[in-house]
Amino acid sequence: LKGFTLLEVxxxxxxxxxxxxxxxxxxxQLHAGSVKSANLTAGHYxxxxxxxxxxxxxxxxxxxxxxxxxxxxxxxxxxxxxYHQVSVTALNPQSxxxxxxxxxxxxxxxxxxxxxxxxxRVRFRP
Amino acid sequence: LKRLGFSLLETLVGMAxxxxxxxxxxxxxxxxxxxxxxxxxxxxxxSDAHRIFASVDxxxxxxxxxxxxxxxxxxxGRRRDALCAAALSDWADAALYDPVTGLPLWDRYVVFYxxxxxxxxxxxxxxxxxxxxxxxxxxxxxxxxxxxxxxSATPLISRVQLLASERVADFRLERGADTLRVxxxxxxxxxxxxxxxxTESLEIRHSVALQxxxx
Numbered sequence: 001l002k003g004f005t006l007l008e009v010x011x012x013x014x015x016x017x018x019x020x021x022x023x024x025x026x027x028x029q030l031h032a033g034s035v036k037s038a039n040l041t042a043g044h045y046x047x048x049x050x051x052x053x054x055x056x057x058x059x060x061x062x063x064x065x066x067x068x069x070x071x072x073x074x075x076x077x078x079x080x081x082x083y084h085q086v087s088v089t090a091l092n093p094q095s096x097x098x099x100x101x102x103x104x105x106x107x108x109x110x111x112x113x114x115x116x117x118x119x120x121r122v123r124f125r126p
Numbered sequence: 127l128k129r130l131g132f133s134l135l136e137t138l139v140g141m142a143x144x145x146x147x148x149x150x151x152x153x154x155x156x157x158x159x160x161x162x163x164x165x166x167x168x169x170x171x172x173s174d175a176h177r178i179f180a181s182v183d184x185x186x187x188x189x190x191x192x193x194x195x196x197x198x199x200x201x202x203g204r205r206r207d208a209l210c211a212a213a214l215s216d217w218a219d220a221a222l223y224d225p226v227t228g229l230p231l232w233d234r235y236v237v238f239y240x241x242x243x244x245x246x247x248x249x250x251x252x253x254x255x256x257x258x259x260x261x262x263x264x265x266x267x268x269x270x271x272x273x274x275x276x277x278s279a280t281p282l283i284s285r286v287q288l289l290a291s292e293r294v295a296d297f298r299l300e301r302g303a304d305t306l307r308v309x310x311x312x313x314x315x316x317x318x319x320x321x322x323x324x325t326e327s328l329e330i331r332h333s334v335a336l337q338x339x340x341x
Contacts, residue, residue: 023154027161033165034168037168042328042330046331048333056303074168075327
């Protein structure tokens with residue numbers, strides 16, 4: 001009876017291992033993508049909220065410093081911490097560009113790329 | 127003598143290898159399918175949140191701020207608030223604008239509220255056509271409007287929309303001087319029963335600028 005040689009068995013195991021590693025990497029990427037998508041959605045709305053509050057006529061000007069907020073974006077038990085910073089750039093004597101940058105951290109960032117988003121608007125000086 | 131078949135040792139080694147590979151493969155697919163289900167849940171929660179905020183924003187951006195009424199309610203330590211604001215039934219109908227001032231003649235109210243079911247409520251949008259001008263907060267709000275069951279259409283309630291069904295953990299409304307802060311926490315069911323069960327939650331904090339006035 002002719003069986004497999006050691007080399008054939010090792011090659012077969014190596015091939016199978018490569019396929020497995022590829023699948024694991026694919027699953028990890030999908031997982032990271034869904035985590036980032038959930039955080040990005042909450043982060044975007046958070047940035048819009050901060051911008052609306054900053055530009056409200058009754059809000060203090062220039063805007064106050066940064067603030068952090070814990071928001072439930074994934075697990076019902078654990079919050080993701082969102083931070084924000086408001087920056088004001090003078091465009092001309094009549095107007096400023098107000099930008100809110102939001103970034104977040106929940107203890108994992110592998111494969112998720114940049115964990116921040118920003119939004120902005122022109123504010124005409126009263 | 128020519129040898130036929132495998133020896134006991136070869137068979138045992140082969141079976142051990144195969145079972146190890148099978149265990150790894152099944153574990154991997156179980157993990158993958160669990161996370162794929164979690165990702166689908168997250169996607170569902172996000173699309174629900176986008177849909178809800180599109181509806182709330184659409185009503186509040188247009189509503190005159192003097193007609194906005196916010197009711198704060200609690201259910202099991204969680205907030206399930208309600209709001210009511212005036213609206214216009216048809217923005218393209220010239221008869222619904224004052225011929226002198228050009229301002230809208232508000233003729234409708236919209237109500238958003240979360241039911242108080244435990245642990246998760248639903249979010250409903252009601253459209254009220256009282257048949258009288260709506261230039262003030264709805265006098266009979268909330269009255270009997272905020273029912274736990276999805277209400278049927280009546281001569282007063284011309285339309286009922288179920289924006290989220292048994293997914294709302296928290297619906298919080300805080301009125302500021304020029305803005306309305308809306309905080310919505312949606313929650314899905316669990317992926318796996320037993321000790322590994324996991325509940326997905328998505329919290330959105332949003333703020334709507336109240337820009338419109340009656341005059």
